[in-house]
Amino acid sequence: xxxxxxxxxxxxxxxxxxxxxxxxxxxxxxxxxxxxxxxxxxxxxxxxxxxxxxxxxxxxxxxxxxxxxxxxxxxxxxxxxxxxxxxxxxxxxxxxxxxxxxxxxxxxxxxxxxxxxxxxxxxx
Numbered sequence: 001x002x003x004x005x006x007x008x009x010x011x012x013x014x015x016x017x018x019x020x021x022x023x024x025x026x027x028x029x030x031x032x033x034x035x036x037x038x039x040x041x042x043x044x045x046x047x048x049x050x051x052x053x054x055x056x057x058x059x060x061x062x063x064x065x066x067x068x069x070x071x072x073x074x075x076x077x078x079x080x081x082x083x084x085x086x087x088x089x090x091x092x093x094x095x096x097x098x099x100x101x102x103x104x105x106x107x108x109x110x111x112x113x114x115x116x117x118x119x120x121x122x123x124x
Contacts, residue, residue, distance in 0.1 A: 001026050002024070002025070002026040002027050002113050003024070003025045003026055004022055004023070004024050004096050004097075004098065004113055004114065004115035004116075005022065005023050005025075005115060005116070006020060006021065006022045006094065006095065006096055006115045006116065006117055006118040007020070007021050007022075007023075007118055008020040008021050008118060009093075009094060009118030009119045009120045009121075010119075010120070010121070011121045011122075011123065012086055012120075012121070012122055012123070013086075013122070013123050013124075014086060014087055014088055014122055014123065014124050015085060015086065016086055016122075017082070017083060017084045017085075017086065018082075018083045018086065018120060019080055019081070019082050019083070020036070020080065020081040020083065020094055020096075020118060020120070021078055021079075021080050022034070022036075022078060022079045022080075022081075022096030022115055023076070023077055023078045024077045024078070024079075024098065024113075025077065027098075027113075029072075029074055029077040029078070029098075030053055030074035031053060031100065032053060032098040032099060032100055032112075032113075033050060033051060033052050033053055033098065033099055033100065033101060033102035033104075033105045034050065034051055034070075034072055034079035034096060034097070034098055034105075035047065035048070035049065035050035035051070035070075035096065035097045035098075035099075035102075035105040035106070035111070036048040036049050036050075036070060036079075036081045036094055036095070036096055036097075037094070037095045037096075037097060037108055037111075038090075038092035038093065038094045038095070038120075039092055039093050039095065039117075040091070040092045040093075044108070045095065045108040046061070046092075047059075047061050047106050047107070047108065048060070048061050048064055048068065048081070048094070049061065049064065049068055049069075049070040049081060050070065050102050050105045050106055051070045051071070051072050051079065051102065052102035053074070053102075055071060055072050057102055058070055058102075059102065059103075059106055063089075064083075064090075067083070067084050067085045067086075068081060068082065068083050068084070069081070069082040069084075070082075079096055081094065083120070086120075086122045087122060088122045088123065088124045089122075090120060090122050091120060091121045091122045092119075092120060093117040093118065093119050093120075094117060094118055094119075094120055095114055095115055095116075095117045096114075096115045097111035097112075097113060097114050097115070098111065098112055098113040099111050099112050099113075100112075
């Protein structure tokens with residue numbers, strides 16, 4: 001059974017930082033690209049960042065480029081999202097997702113596996 005578990009969310013003040021983690025089990029993590037999406041109530045799930053299986057090819061949404069950084073550790077079956085210079089509009093539930101192709105994984109509809117999410121709330 002495939003399972004993705006996110007952690008690291010919380011309440012922070014604007015300008016501060018967080019690091020989210022997502023750990024996979026039930027599959028060979030290194031065979032998959034990994035991505036982070038976020039969602040707020042009433043809105044569609046939004047792409048944030050993605051990494052190919054090697055961690056070399058990465059994509060970012062324009063809204064988070066230069067503030068967020070995705071990384072992964074295949075030996076730990078984990079992907080991370082470092083969130084710096086947080087803004088109130090970054091508040092959302094953050095989800096990790098997997099798909100073999102990093103290009104496809106920029107689209108939520110293409111994800112093969114999802115975690116349940118972790119809440120990030122940024123106060124002004």
